[in-house]
Amino acid sequence: MKCIFSVDVEDWFHTLDLPSTPDLSRWDFLPSRVENNFGRLLEIFSEKQVHVTCFFLGWVAQRFPHLVKEADRRGHEVASHGYAHRLVYEMTPQAFYEDALTSKKILEDIVGRPILGYRCSGFSVNGKTPWFFAKLIEAGYKYDSSVYPGPRGHGGWDKGLYAPYWLGNSSEGLLEFPITTTQILGVPMCFFGGGYLRLFPSLLIENMTLKVLREGRPVIFYVHPREIDPQHPRLPMGLRRKFKSYVNLKTTEAKVRRMLAEFEVTTFRAFIEDHIGQIIAASQAPVAVLGPVAGSRTEKLGAEAVCR
């Protein structure tokens, strides 16, 4: 079982849900650091000879299309992080659909091939957004990695499903890759990305990675370009958020290098190509996962048995 390595390609000011989070209309006027930081990540990946999945924010792709082209040229998978980095549970189903579709089209225009994968901002899909999967299918996505199956500040949706699973019927559906968690004292916990990766010591992360791999699940690592840039500007915020957003920034690059040296990593797309049969065979209870929304496409998908 391999690990999957991913980058959410956004800038330092895309920290979510703060009074100081700048509005989309201001982004063009802020000093950007994503070009430099993402470029450095690409160098690390080349040095380690690995391919990863890059979930580009549509806004970043539009402003810096050469970053998307360069990731694609180096053999990485280009995927979508939505357009404007809005929380799913703060959007209407239609607004979410338009945001997800806009970023997909921007990326497809740049790389000239279909974009299969999606990850929402802040893993902000939850039980109050049951339309999420149907809207992604409608927008043409084939897989998603947005569900955080445990307690979390933004979102969190624990349905007891921790391994990748298939949602839908034999002809139409979506593969969901929940963010990797492992049970610690009965609570699903993540050690493998963002603040979790920064906070925990490398040895613990390695042990937890081995534990998950032994259970037959892939470990999904994720980083943001700003996390290897300890000097990036800070947004004003309270102490608790400051800790979560900026703890151990100085150690992240070394941790990323260590994980890439210790574990075999691949892209979502390559993982799917190798494991699609296994995932579909192991998937259960599609109705419970999709949730009923009367008259919607979700209901149609949920009523179908999982393809076996």
Ligand SMILES: [Zn+2]
């Ligand atoms: Zn993000």
